[in-house]
Amino acid sequence: MTQDVWLPLPPEEIKGLPEGPNYLFWDGGRQEFPGDPADCAVYVVPYMRREPVKIRPLRAMTGLRVIQTLTAGVDDITANLGLVAPGVRLCNARGVHETSTAELALTLTLASLRGIPGFVRAQDEEHWQGVFRPALADRTVLIVGYGAIGSAIEDRLAAFEVERVIRVARSGRTTARGAVHPFTELPALLPEADVVILSTPLTDETRGLVDAGFLARMKDGALLVNVARGPVVDTGALLGELAGGRLTAALDVTDPEPLPPGHPLWRAPGVLITPHVGGPSSAFRPRAERLLVDQLTRFVNHEPLRDVVLTTGA
Known part of the structure; x- marks a missing residue:
């Protein structure tokens, strides 16, 4: 029986897709679906679309076996798993965004520390x-x-x-580079950092992680960089620290998002904002295509899939 695979990239442009499935193109940009959602076995979630678009076909995908995101974070899908039947594997896009997101994290850090936004404004005014x-x-x-x-x-x-890199994750471990500290040690580690970079997934544990207490423990003059998810940071608490000038921030993600006109974050002192562009760069497409070819080859050959985050109903 032929199974449909919904792709957000035109299948004819992806070299090496395995034979067998019926590939259909849907990037979320049109209202009509490319086929009957009930026939879809693998749903590759449209990239850079808002949550309502991504989840719209899920309830009707009664034959679904795999949901593959093209994002590292899957919080918009996990928040809607009630729409999905049991036994569906959810996979993220590990390996696709590391290069681009890490580049932006360094860009935001350097631009903030060296005052690039101020120089751009001065250039607009022809002021040296x-x-x-x-x-x-x-x-x-x-x-x-x-x-x-x-x-x-x-x-x-x-x-x-850099003088020192301090690594923190949900659970501690040792790597070739040194210790990775657990979240429980954050209160003691925060006062040591000049720059705090957030790259954690959004989970129940990390939602609101950067609250007033977290920010209060950061040293005076420290920079907060967020390339994770907006709700990891308590926006109200951050605005309080920015208003007082004690901290600065560089944010690729915000809460709310998109950040609406008139929101106080836009004009808060000491903040640099980019519109969630950590992933979309020229590095995205080739890595996304390699992931899809590998993952779909595994699916067709009944081999273990990569980067399975969870299986629904398990």
């Missing part, structure tokens, strides 16, 4: 004014969420002569 700014060199950087993206961020920090 040199200032003395902190460097990334000789700083202590704390990475909260030391998975594939956190590790990729440390790869890139190595070239900038």
Whole structure:
């Protein structure tokens, strides 16, 4: 029996897709579906679409066996698993976004420390004014969420002569680079960091992790960089610290998101905002295609799938 695979990239543009499935293109940009959702066995979730678009066909996908995201985070899908029958494997896109997201984390860090937003505004006004700014060199950087993206961020920090990298994840462990501390040790570690980079998934444990207490423990003048998910940070608590000028922030993600016009974060002092662009870069497409070819080959050959986050009903 032929099984449908819904792809958010045109299948004819992806070299190496295995034979067998019936590939249908749906990127969420049109209202009509490419086929009967009940015939879909593998649903590759449209990329860079809002949650209502991503989940719209799920209830009707009664024959679904695999949900494959093209994002590292899967919180928008896990929040809607009530729409999915038992036995469906949910897989994330580990290996697709590490390069691009780590690049942006370093871009935000360097731009904030060196005052690039101020220089851009001065350029608009044709105003030449040199200032003395902190460097990334000789700083202590704390990475909260030391998975594939956190590790990729440390790869890139190595070239900038940082004094120390502190690694924190949900559970502690030892790596070739050194210790990874558990979340329980964050209160003692935060005062040591000049830069705190968030790259953790959004879960019940991490939602609101960066609250008033977390921020209060950060040292005066520290920089908070968020390339994780907006709700990891308590926006109200962050606004309080920014208003007082004690901390600065660089945010690729916000809560709410998209950030609406008139929101106080837009004009808060010491904040740099990018519109959730950690993943979408020229690095995305080739890595996404390699993931899909490998994963679908595994599916067709009845081999174990990569990066299974959970199986519904298990």
